[in-house]
Amino acid sequence: AAGHQLIDVRSAAEFAEGSLPGAVNIPLFDEDERSVIGTIYRHGGHALAVEQGFDYAGGKLDRLLAAFSPYQGRTLAICCARGGMRSLSVVNLLAQAGYTACQLAGGYQQYRREVLARLADFRPRLIVIHGLTGTGKTRLLQRLSPAIDLESLAQHRSSLFGALDREPSNQRTFESGLAQLIPTLGAEPYFIEGESRKIGRVFIPKPLAMAMKQAVMVRIHCSLETRIARILEDYPVPDEKTLAAIEKILRSLKQNMGSALVEEMCRLLKSGELSELVRILLLDYYDRRYGKSMRDYSYSLELSAEDLGAAAAVLTEFRRSLG
Numbered sequence: 001a002a003g004h005q006l007i008d009v010r011s012a013a014e015f016a017e018g019s020l021p022g023a024v025n026i027p028l029f030d031e032d033e034r035s036v037i038g039t040i041y042r043h044g045g046h047a048l049a050v051e052q053g054f055d056y057a058g059g060k061l062d063r064l065l066a067a068f069s070p071y072q073g074r075t076l077a078i079c080c081a082r083g084g085m086r087s088l089s090v091v092n093l094l095a096q097a098g099y100t101a102c103q104l105a106g107g108y109q110q111y112r113r114e115v116l117a118r119l120a121d122f123r124p125r126l127i128v129i130h131g132l133t134g135t136g137k138t139r140l141l142q143r144l145s146p147a148i149d150l151e152s153l154a155q156h157r158s159s160l161f162g163a164l165d166r167e168p169s170n171q172r173t174f175e176s177g178l179a180q181l182i183p184t185l186g187a188e189p190y191f192i193e194g195e196s197r198k199i200g201r202v203f204i205p206k207p208l209a210m211a212m213k214q215a216v217m218v219r220i221h222c223s224l225e226t227r228i229a230r231i232l233e234d235y236p237v238p239d240e241k242t243l244a245a246i247e248k249i250l251r252s253l254k255q256n257m258g259s260a261l262v263e264e265m266c267r268l269l270k271s272g273e274l275s276e277l278v279r280i281l282l283l284d285y286y287d288r289r290y291g292k293s294m295r296d297y298s299y300s301l302e303l304s305a306e307d308l309g310a311a312a313a314v315l316t317e318f319r320r321s322l323g
Helices: 013-017 031-044 046-058 061-071 085-095 106-120 136-143 150-152 169-185 207-214 224-234 240-251 260-268 274-295 310-321
Strands: 005-008 074-077 100-103 127-130 192-195 218-221 301-304
Touching: 005 061, 013 031, 061 085, 074 085, 074 106, 085 274, 100 224, 106 169, 106 207, 127 207, 127 310, 136 192, 136 310, 150 169, 150 192, 207 301, 218 310, 240 260, 260 274, 301 310
Parallel strands: 005 074, 074 100, 127 192, 127 218, 218 301
Antiparallel strands: none
């Protein structure tokens, strides 16, 4: 909020598991060095671990300072796991080199506690948009405000093919993104897409999942041809790598759909008959899988999503009517 540049000096592996939004990773130690220091700390105590840390750092000070050079003139906030020796050592080094730097109190672990506390209290009023695969739920959500796009936060489309051309978020990154979004949403209720508890590699926090079950439910629908066209737009097949990934997923469906139908879908894929492939997937897999669960809900509104702009206008007015 104060405009500081966050610098995370944990190892690259620690950073990949979860980090503060906007932080840049400039590791003080690599993963092997961190492991050795941790072992020394557990068996030899704090002083010996610190001594080993200084030994490692001493041989790389020039390289470390060079990594900070793009941020000269900025006010830096240095973060490590707990706001301990790693960040303090770097702050002292930077001060000697003429930088303006401070240590982030509590480090990443304090930030993580605050994220979890925010999510534990997040039980908003919601308008949940349901619809069969391809009806355009995500496209519609992007036209609505305020909205929570869980698939964007998870970097996964919440389907068998949801990770194609994406790098799915891990749980900590997903939760961090959600916690960062919450203060920007404004007044309830919020629009959100109907999802299962798990999206790709991540789980929706329990309080939010419960709020989704207790929400106002809306169902959208459109023609099968429109659904096919939207899926073909959302899931392009630009290269052989994507083609192979799709074929692998299709072959995983043999138990659900039978060998003959899977072989036919693979043939359609290779021959470029993608519309017919999508038609089979919708009618023989997705609609059967999700249709029954959707019938169990009681909907306050059902509407066509053939024209997404018109549907967004109806939903905006519907939200206003809820007060």
